[in-house]
Amino acid sequence: MENIEIEYKVMINKDDYYRIISSLDEYKAFEQVNYYYDTLNNDLKKNNLSFRIRHILNDNTYLMTIKEKLSEGRKEYEFYLKDNNPLNINKETKDFLSKRNIDYKELHIIGELKTLRYEIKMNNCLLCFDKNNYYNNEDYEVECEASSMLIAKKNLCEYLDNYHIKYTQSQKSKQKRAIENKIWYNKSTSQ
16 A cells, blocks of 8 residues: 655653543554664665554554655555564565665664554544653654645644643654664663
């Protein structure tokens, strides 16, 4: 499946996160673990791609996603897998990577992040409230998926303003935060 992902993300503090969660009436909640992959030579990163396998714990499913940067948003290629093993990707994904001179057999985990997510629909948008845990870190993020960045930003900011919540735009993706903290965590635990 191929689609365009456009989302605006902000960081909030723990108290505000729980204040929002406690006020939600109807929502979908689930836990997921994102496993981020690349080759030893960072071939995906060099091609402006990211590769993730998401294990959705509630229903024990695995969703592989390749994201490709666009001028606005990201093109996503998604397929379900039977497990967290990039060797089990489908032929279409193998061909996609091969055209970019990326050997799927060289993919290895470069970071992981566990999320407790609450989702609600609002004004033709999807709002996600995330509590993220990775390498002794915890943070709270809200994202709004919409048809344009302008709509996503407007709806998310208006929603948070209703709660009088201070927020900052997320400067780093979940993947980048997980990878950077894995490097720091590995250095600190090896000393």
